[in-house]
Amino acid sequence: GLDVGALLKETGYVTYDPGFVNTAATSSEITYIDGDEGILRYRGYPIEQLAEHSSFLEVTYLLIYGELPTSDELAEFTDKIRRHTLLHEDFRGFFDGFPRDAHPMPVLSSAVSALSTFYQDSLDPFDRDQVEISTIRMLAKVPTIASYAYKKSIGQPLLYPDNSLGYVEDFLRMTFGVPATKYEVDPVMAKALDMLFILHADHEQNCSTSTVRLVGSANANMFVSVAAGVNALMGPLHGGANQAVLEMLHQIQADGGDVKAFVNKVKNREAGVKLMGFGHRVYKNYDPRAAIVKKSAQDVLSRMAKADPLLELAMQLEEIALADDFFVSRKLYPNVDFYTGLIYKAMGFPTKMFTVLFALGRLPGWIAQWREMIADPATKIGRPRQLYTGAAKRDYVGIEQR
Ligand code: ACO
Numbered sequence: 001g002l003d004v005g006a007l008l009k010e011t012g013y014v015t016y017d018p019g020f021v022n023t024a025a026t027s028s029e030i031t032y033i034d035g036d037e038g039i040l041r042y043r044g045y046p047i048e049q050l051a052e053h054s055s056f057l058e059v060t061y062l063l064i065y066g067e068l069p070t071s072d073e074l075a076e077f078t079d080k081i082r083r084h085t086l087l088h089e090d091f092r093g094f095f096d097g098f099p100r101d102a103h104p105m106p107v108l109s110s111a112v113s114a115l116s117t118f119y120q121d122s123l124d125p126f127d128r129d130q131v132e133i134s135t136i137r138m139l140a141k142v143p144t145i146a147s148y149a150y151k152k153s154i155g156q157p158l159l160y161p162d163n164s165l166g167y168v169e170d171f172l173r174m175t176f177g178v179p180a181t182k183y184e185v186d187p188v189m190a191k192a193l194d195m196l197f198i199l200h201a202d203h204e205q206n207c208s209t210s211t212v213r214l215v216g217s218a219n220a221n222m223f224v225s226v227a228a229g230v231n232a233l234m235g236p237l238h239g240g241a242n243q244a245v246l247e248m249l250h251q252i253q254a255d256g257g258d259v260k261a262f263v264n265k266v267k268n269r270e271a272g273v274k275l276m277g278f279g280h281r282v283y284k285n286y287d288p289r290a291a292i293v294k295k296s297a298q299d300v301l302s303r304m305a306k307a308d309p310l311l312e313l314a315m316q317l318e319e320i321a322l323a324d325d326f327f328v329s330r331k332l333y334p335n336v337d338f339y340t341g342l343i344y345k346a347m348g349f350p351t352k353m354f355t356v357l358f359a360l361g362r363l364p365g366w367i368a369q370w371r372e373m374i375a376d377p378a379t380k381i382g383r384p385r386q387l388y389t390g391a392a393k394r395d396y397v398g399i400e401q402r
Contacts (some may be wrong), residue, residue: 084140200361277338
């Protein structure tokens with residue numbers, strides 16, 4: 001019932017584009033996506049090559065600084081991050097304030113926001129040194145925060161970072177280790193998680209990244225801008241989909257494992273049921289990340305000797321959906337979230353932590369995009385327009401006359 005033409009005339013000519021389906025809010029040199037061809041490249045490098053040959057910290061460097069690092073540059077970058085993994089001791093008290101069963105995503109976003117209260121010497125978005133140290137602090141401390149949020153939720157003591165370990169390895173130790181007991185990091189698991197982080201590291205102007213840029217366009221500091229991105233990521237239509245996929249698979253299993261019946265429910269649009277982990281605003285072809293994750297799920301699950309009946313259900317779902325005209329005609333393919341939850345589950349993460357893992361992976365992208373936005377002379381404060389559809393002018397009526 002919205003007469004867009006009439007409204008446009010009344011409002012003056014503005015672009016009406018709900019969901020910014022066709023509006024470029026910025027130019028960017030970071031990530032290239034061709035949704036029709038299923039292509040994803042960071043700084044020109046195909047995601048398949050990075051997933052196979054690179055490491056998460058190397059990709060982080062690439063996204064933020066624009067080039068792959070030399071071995072000296074990578075060593076220096078890694079060393080700087082290691083030296084900043086500790087959180088201020090007072091930060092420990094922060095986690096006590098939340099209920100034990102709190103979802104770790106709002107705990108994470110609150111803590112990332114609170115970094116701006118603990119590290120007030122690096123908040124100026126236009127001071128290069130401060131931006132640099134914020135970048136390092138954020139990359140170093142967010143895994144510590146994420147593992148603390150997890151430890152708190154299960155009532156275990158927090159573990160301090162061990163800087164002799166790699167980035168992903170130490171995160172796994174802080175998450176799954178217990179004090180006074182040696183925790184051996186499983187290299188297969190560490191490699192798989194590192195690769196998943198690479199796949200999540202950036203995805204141009206998605207919902208959370210656009211949020212980071214919008215908040216940052218008001219010259220808000222990097223910590224609070226990224227905290228806003230964490231909140232956006234929590235939504236089940238975005239990063240929260242990895243949790244939603246696993247919940248969906250559990251539900252199908254609990255209902256007797258009838259995949260066809262579930263697909264029919266989705267097609268009949270019963271009670272808003274969607275096929276979680278399917279569909280994407282930009283990819284109208286197989287999400288290239290999903291192809292890599294699917295292979296990895298099969299590999300990791302077989303190498304970790306954890307046969308999971310949910311993987312079987314997921315593969316059946318995919319097969320049925322890809323042969324069904326409802327999904328084919330709408331170009332709905334599995335996205336990156338479709339198989340990731342199964343790997344996270346095999347690694348021992350509870351469902352609630354899945355989106356936190358997405359956030360750890362996406363962190364370099366948020367930082368790189370925030371930095372690009374701040375450094376770009378074309379940046380203006382983000383301020384969309386609207387088409388006003390409310391009441392025409394009317395006079396105030398006293399309460400006794402209403
Ligand atoms: N299951 C069933 N139908 C779907 C799905 C789905 N997962 N996704 C889209 N559709 C249908 C829509 O109902 C619509 O049908 P219609 O044209 O008959 O009305 C059509 O496909 C087009 O979909 P839109 O909603 O216009 O697509 P949009 O680009 O707005 O949404 C989104 C993209 C949010 C990803 C959507 O596909 C979705 O909700 N998917 C499930 C959640 C999910 O997996 N999110 C993760 C995204 S990837 C990421 O954040 C890493």
